[in-house]
Amino acid sequence: MDAKYRLVADQLIAAIDRGEYPVGSVLPPLRELTARFDVARGTARAAVAVLVGEGLAVVRQGVGTLVCASRPTSRPTPPPPPASPRPGLPEVVLSGWTSADAEVATRLGVASGSLVVHRIRHHRTGRRVVQIDQQWVPAEVAGRIEEHTGQDIADRDDTPYANLTDLMRQAGLNPVVAAVTLSARMPEQPECATMRIQATRPVLVAHHVVHDSTGRPVETTTTVGSADRATPMFTIPVS
Known part of the structure; x- marks a missing residue:
């Protein structure tokens, strides 16, 4: 099962894709996200970090977390990882x-x-x-x-x-x-x-x-x- 922060992030991404949070809009603050999804503040912060890391949002001091993109319908497939790690390495x-x-x-x-x-x-x-x-x-x-x-x-x-x-x-x-x-x-x-x-x-x-x-x-x-x-x-x- 995915960690809670990933589940919250996926729901926020889906809301962005639906147009609930259009490009240029501000995502709800952490206190609102914690209440909405019934999670800890750190979990909500980690979920927002996922959106920032995926290029869907950006943090602006004094403003909040701005939506800067929506997820495209098709994303390039990343190269597959090696079939197996080198012997002796984790x-x-x-x-x-x-x-x-x-x-x-x-x-x-x-x-x-x-x-x-x-x-x-x-x-x-x-x-x-x-x-x-x-x-x-x-x-x-x-x-x-x-x-x-x-x-x-x-x-x-x-x-x-x-x-x-x-x-x-x-x-x-x-x-x-x-x-x-x-x-x-x-x-x-x-x-x-x-x-x-x-x-x-x-x-x-x-x-x-x-x-x-x-x-x-x-x-x-x-x-x-x-x-x-x-x-x-x-x-x-x-x-």
């Missing part, structure tokens, strides 16, 4: 905007509900997924990366790179892993399905935070890996 399976929950916000040093980029990566042995990474990057950092490199890390088709270290370095962030915590627990149902493991087999969990050269958090990742001895060594990427 594969980005999801990337988009979301709002940070309390735990992620604490790790990144931002307010709960702040807009962040959420990326999910899979590590495979053959066709089997043996490790799942969930990565969050603050909106400010994502914007800086795009400004310096032209890469939109919230768009999987635009930036399919599994490792963001080089992009962060090009943006002058000099990422360094500053904190790592490790634990073990029983797997959740989606993890069992993705990694094809039994609910009675424990998984290893790592939370790590990456800081820039000033000590500011620029990325955090939660990694879940199979504790099966037959799988590769549990790895923690820098970014």
Whole structure:
């Protein structure tokens, strides 16, 4: 199922296509969107970010979010991703905007509900997924990366790179892993399905935070890996 922000964004896009919000009009403010769709403020903000990212709207200080285009009836088909990632490298399976929950916000040093980029990566042995990474990057950092490199890390088709270290370095962030915590627990149902493991087999969990050269958090990742001895060594990427 799509995240809530994507569902809200799709409804706003449909309203633009119907002419409910013509080009040049102002979208409802966040407080109105939260009430209309019964979502949190961060979710509404992420939905608006989708429209901005797709070139359908633009934010104007003191005015609001202006509709600047409608979705064309036919869009060019993006080139398909590679059939499979190179051996040993993780594969980005999801990337988009979301709002940070309390735990992620604490790790990144931002307010709960702040807009962040959420990326999910899979590590495979053959066709089997043996490790799942969930990565969050603050909106400010994502914007800086795009400004310096032209890469939109919230768009999987635009930036399919599994490792963001080089992009962060090009943006002058000099990422360094500053904190790592490790634990073990029983797997959740989606993890069992993705990694094809039994609910009675424990998984290893790592939370790590990456800081820039000033000590500011620029990325955090939660990694879940199979504790099966037959799988590769549990790895923690820098970014």
